[in-house]
Amino acid sequence: MRIKLNVTGIVQGVGFRPFIYRMAVRNGLTGYVRNRGDAGVEVLLEGEAEKIHRFMRDLAVQKPPLAQIEKINRIELSGKKEHKHFTIIKSSQEAETSGSIIPPDIAICNKCLKELRDPKDPRFEYFFITCTDCGPRFTIIERLPYDRENTTMREFPMCGFCQTEYEDPLNRRFHAQTVACPTCGPKAYLTTNTGELVQTKDPVRLAGKLLSEGNILAVRGYGGFHIASSTMLDQPLLRLRSTKHRQEKPFAIMAKNLQAVKGFAEVGSKEREFLTSPARPIVLLNKSPSYNLSRLVAPHLHNVGVMLPYTGLHYMLFDKVSDEAFVMTSANPANQPIVKDNEEALKILGGTVDYFLFHNRKIAHRCDDSVMRVNGSCQVFLRRSRGYAPAPIRLKNKSKRCVVGLGGELNNTSCVLLEDKAFISQHIGDVENIETQNFLQEATSHLQRLTNFHAETVACDLHPKFNTTMLAKEMSQEDGLGLVQVQHHHAHAAALMAEHGLDEIIAVTCDGYGYGSDGEAWGGEILNCALGSSEFTRLGHLEAQPLLGGDLASRYPIRVAAGMLQKARVNVENWLIQNSAHLPHGETEAKLILEQLKKGNGVETTSCGRVLDAVAAVLGICFERSYEGEPAMKLESLALAGKDIMGLEPILQGDVLDTTCLIEAIYRNLGKVSAADLARSAHVYLAKGLAALAIHGANEKSVKNVGFSGGAACNQILVQQMWETIEAAGLQFFVHQAVPAGDGGVSFGQAVVAGFSKF
Numbered sequence: 173m174r175i176k177l178n179v180t181g182i183v184q185g186v187g188f189r190p191f192i193y194r195m196a197v198r199n200g201l202t203g204y205v206r207n208r209g210d211a212g213v214e215v216l217l218e219g220e221a222e223k224i225h226r227f228m229r230d231l232a233v234q235k236p237p238l239a240q241i242e243k244i245n246r247i248e249l250s251g252k253k254e255h256k257h258f259t260i261i262k263s264s265q266e267a268e269t270s271g272s273i274i275p276p277d278i279a280i281c282n283k284c285l286k287e288l289r290d291p292k293d294p295r296f297e298y299f300f301i302t303c304t305d306c307g308p309r310f311t312i313i314e315r316l317p318y319d320r321e322n323t324t325m326r327e328f329p330m331c332g333f334c335q336t337e338y339e340d341p342l343n344r345r346f347h348a349q350t351v352a353c354p355t356c357g358p359k360a361y362l363t364t365n366t367g368e369l370v371q372t373k374d375p376v377r378l379a380g381k382l383l384s385e386g387n388i389l390a391v392r393g394y395g396g397f398h399i400a401s402s403t404m405l406d407q408p409l410l411r412l413r414s415t416k417h418r419q420e421k422p423f424a425i426m427a428k429n430l431q432a433v434k435g436f437a438e439v440g441s442k443e444r445e446f447l448t449s450p451a452r453p454i455v456l457l458n459k460s461p462s463y464n465l466s467r468l469v470a471p472h473l474h475n476v477g478v479m480l481p482y483t484g485l486h487y488m489l490f491d492k493v494s495d496e497a498f499v500m501t502s503a504n505p506a507n508q509p510i511v512k513d514n515e516e517a518l519k520i521l522g523g524t525v526d527y528f529l530f531h532n533r534k535i536a537h538r539c540d541d542s543v544m545r546v547n548g549s550c551q552v553f554l555r556r557s558r559g560y561a562p563a564p565i566r567l568k569n570k571s572k573r574c575v576v577g578l579g580g581e582l583n584n585t586s587c588v589l590l591e592d593k594a595f596i597s598q599h600i601g602d603v604e605n606i607e608t609q610n611f612l613q614e615a616t617s618h619l620q621r622l623t624n625f626h627a628e629t630v631a632c633d634l635h636p637k638f639n640t641t642m643l644a645k646e647m648s649q650e651d652g653l654g655l656v657q658v659q660h661h662h663a664h665a666a667a668l669m670a671e672h673g674l675d676e677i678i679a680v681t682c683d684g685y686g687y688g689s690d691g692e693a694w695g696g697e698i699l700n701c702a703l704g705s706s707e708f709t710r711l712g713h714l715e716a717q718p719l720l721g722g723d724l725a726s727r728y729p730i731r732v733a734a735g736m737l738q739k740a741r742v743n744v745e746n747w748l749i750q751n752s753a754h755l756p757h758g759e760t761e762a763k764l765i766l767e768q769l770k771k772g773n774g775v776e777t778t779s780c781g782r783v784l785d786a787v788a789a790v791l792g793i794c795f796e797r798s799y800e801g802e803p804a805m806k807l808e809s810l811a812l813a814g815k816d817i818m819g820l821e822p823i824l825q826g827d828v829l830d831t832t833c834l835i836e837a838i839y840r841n842l843g844k845v846s847a848a849d850l851a852r853s854a855h856v857y858l859a860k861g862l863a864a865l866a867i868h869g870a871n872e873k874s875v876k877n878v879g880f881s882g883g884a885a886c887n888q889i890l891v892q893q894m895w896e897t898i899e900a901a902g903l904q905f906f907v908h909q910a911v912p913a914g915d916g917g918v919s920f921g922q923a924v925v926a927g928f929s930k931f
C-alpha cells in the first residue's frame with residue numbers, strides 16, 4: 173500500500189519530521205517526509221496496509237509537544253514501492269494557502285536548561301542553547317520552508333559535533349534548525365557604549381555583574397534589544413528615566429526564578445501558569461506587602477510587570493549576582509519600533525546605556541515581549557506578541573474572503589484573515605511616523621508570505637487621517653483590493669464576538685479615543701452588532717464632555733476635569749487656579765481655559781478614558797499623562813485599596829449615562845471621603861451605569877450575550893463589577909481572552925467585519 177499525507181497546522185519548526193521519521197521506522201514503513209513551501213509537511217508511506225493503519229492510529233493520538241495538527245489530507249497512490257528506507261528529504265517549494273504557519277519563539281526547555289548547567293555537556297553555559305522543542309522561530313525565519321538556509325542561522329555552519337546530532341534520528345536535535353554550540357554558533361560579546369570590545373571570557377555574566385553594580389545595559393535577545401538595569405538601586409533607574417524621558421512609565425522586570433518573584437509580588441496559580449509557560453509573557457502581578465524593589469520600577473502602581481528568563485543568556489545574567497530581578501524593558505526610542513540591529517543600537521542607544529551585550533545573529537523580525545494580566549479566572553492580553561504571534565486565532569466560521577486588517581493608530585497590530593483562521597501580527601506600536609509604518613508594512617507582508625495569502629480586501633479604521641487608513645487606500649488602489657472602513661468600537665465589538673464564536677452581541681466598548689460614525693470622538697459606547705453585517709447600532713454612550721484643547725486635553729486631564737466641573741456648576745475658577753501649577757503655563761493657561769469654558773461650543777467626547785482621567789485629576793493623583801493610560805492606571809491602583817462607600821446610583825438620561833453628576837459627587841466629597849474610596853466609587857458608578865445601558869439594550873434587542881471590550885476592559889474593577897451586574901440580569905458576559913482587549917485587537921475586529929459581511 174502507498175499513501176501520501178499532507179499535514180497542515182503548526183508542523184514546521186517543532187520537530188514534526190523527526191517525529192514522523194521515528195514513527196515510520198518503528199512501524200517498518202518506507203518512504204519520506206519533507207517540509208513544504210507553505211509551512212505544511214508532506215509524508216509518503218509505503219508498506220503493508222496493516223502497518224500503515226498502525227502508523228495512522230499513532231498519528232491520531234501522538235504529536236510533538238509544540239505541534240498543532242490542523243488537518244491531514246490523505247491520498248491513496250497506485251504504483252510500485254519506490255523507497256528502500258524511510259528518509260527525511262529536501263524540502264519542496266510547493267505551496268498553496270494551507271493555513272499552516274511557523275511557530276512563535278519558544279522559551280528554553282527544561283532539558284536544555286539542564287544541559288546549560290551540566291559541566292560535562294558540550295553546550296555547558298552556551299547562552300543560545302536550543303533544541304527541537306525550544307528556541308527562536310518567528311524571529312529568525314526569512315522565508316518558508318523552515319530550513320536552516322531560510323533562517324538567520326544560515327550564517328553559522330554546524331561543527332562536526334552539532335552535525336552528528338542533527339543527523340541522528342534518536343537525538344533530540346535531529347533536524348533542529350537552531351542547533352548550535354559554543355564552537356559553531358552565535359557568539360555573545362560585551363562592548364562599551366561606543367562599541368569598544370570589553371575583553372572577557374564570560375561576557376554574559378560580566379554583564380550581570382555590571383547591572384548589579386548600577387550600570388545600564390542594552391541586552392540583545394531573540395526579537396530585539398532590552399534596556400536592562402538594577403531593580404534595587406535608584407540611581408540607574410533615575411538616570412534611565414531622565415534619558416529615556418520616561419518619568420513614571422512602569423518598567424517590566426525579569427526575575428531570576430519563580431521563587432524570586434514571590435519575594436516581591438503575589439503569584440496566583442493562573443499567573444504562575446503563564447509566567448512559566450513556553451511563551452513566557454510579562455505578567456502584571458500585584459506588589460506584595462514585602463515588595464522590596466526600588467519604588468522607581470513602577471511608581472504609584474499596585475502592580476509590576478514580571479517575566480521569567482526565556483533564553484540561556486537570561487538565566488546566566490543572574491549567576492554571579494545576588495539580585496533577584498533586573499529591569500528588562502523594550503529598547504524602543506519614543507514612538508519607534510524596538511531596536512533590533514547592532515549598528516542601529518550603537519547609534520540610537522549609545523547615549524542611554526553604559527554597555528552593550530551583543531550577539532552576532534541577525535534578527536529577521538523584531539518582536540516585543542507579550543504583556544498580560546489575570547483578572548479573576550480570566551487572562552487579558554495588553555500586548556500579544558513574542559511567544560504568541562503568529563499562531564492563529566481559530567474562528568467558528570469561514571470568512572467569505574481573504575482580508576488584511578491594518579488596525580488603528582496606537583498600540584497597533586495587523587491581521588490576516590484566511591478562512592477560519594486569523595493571524596495577528598506581533599506588536600507594532602504607534603503608527604505615527606514613517607518608522608512604525610514601515611514596520612507595519614514589513615510585518616504584514618511577512619505574515620502574508622508565511623501564510624501564502626492573497627488579499628482580496630483591505631480593512632482599516634474610519635478615521636480619514638490615520639496613516640493606516642491612507643495606507644489601506646493606497647493598497648486598495650494599487651492592488652485593486654476591496655476597501656472596508658470599520659468604526660473603531662465596532663471593530664472592538666466584532667473582535668469580541670468572533671473570538672467567542674457569537675453571532676450577535678451587545679458590546680460595551682470603552683477606551684480613550686475612537687473616531688465615531690458621526691465624526692465625533694467616541695470612547696464609552698454600547699453597540700449592538702451581528703456577524704455578517706457591516707452595520708452596527710449605537711444603543712447608548714457616556715455623556716459627551718468637553719475636550720478643551722483637543723489633544724492637549726488627553727495629555728492634561730485637568731482640562732477635562734475643568735470642563736466637567738463647569739457643567740457641574742461648582743466653582744471651577746477657584747479649583748483651576750488652585751491647581752494651575754500642574755499646567756505647563758500655569759495661571760496664564762488656567763485663565764485661557766476659563767475663557768474657553770465660557771465660550772463653550774468646543775469639541776466633545778464620550779470617552780470613558782477621559783472620565784477616569786478627570787476623576788484622577790480631581791483626586792489629585794495624576795495631572796499629566798506621561799504614558800498611555802497613566803491617569804486611569806493610577807486611579808485603578810488607588811481604587812483597589814478603597815471601598816464603594818458612596819454607593820452612587822447610575823443616572824441615565826435616556827440612552828446616556830450621566831458623568832457630570834459623578835464628577836460633582838467626587839468633588840463635593842473631597843476631604844470628607846478618602847481618595848481611595850472615592851476612586852472605587854467612581855469605578856463602580858461607571859461599571860454599573862454602562863452595564864445598565866447594556867442590559868437595557870439586550871432586553872430591547874432580545875440578545876443574551878453582553879461583552880466588554882476596549883482598553884478599559886483591562887481594568888479589573890470595571891470588569892468585575894460589570895460582570896456581576898450583567899450576570900445578575902440573567903445575561904451572559906464575555907471578555908477577551910485570546911485577542912488583546914485594547915487596540916492590539918482592532919485589526920482582528922476590522923478583518924472580521926470585512927471578511928464576514930455581505931457587500
Ligand SMILES: [Zn+2]
Pocket residue numbers: 280281282283284285301302303304305306307
Ligand atoms: Zn530545548
Ligand SMILES: [Zn+2]
Pocket residue numbers: 330331332333334335352353354355356357
Ligand atoms: Zn556546534
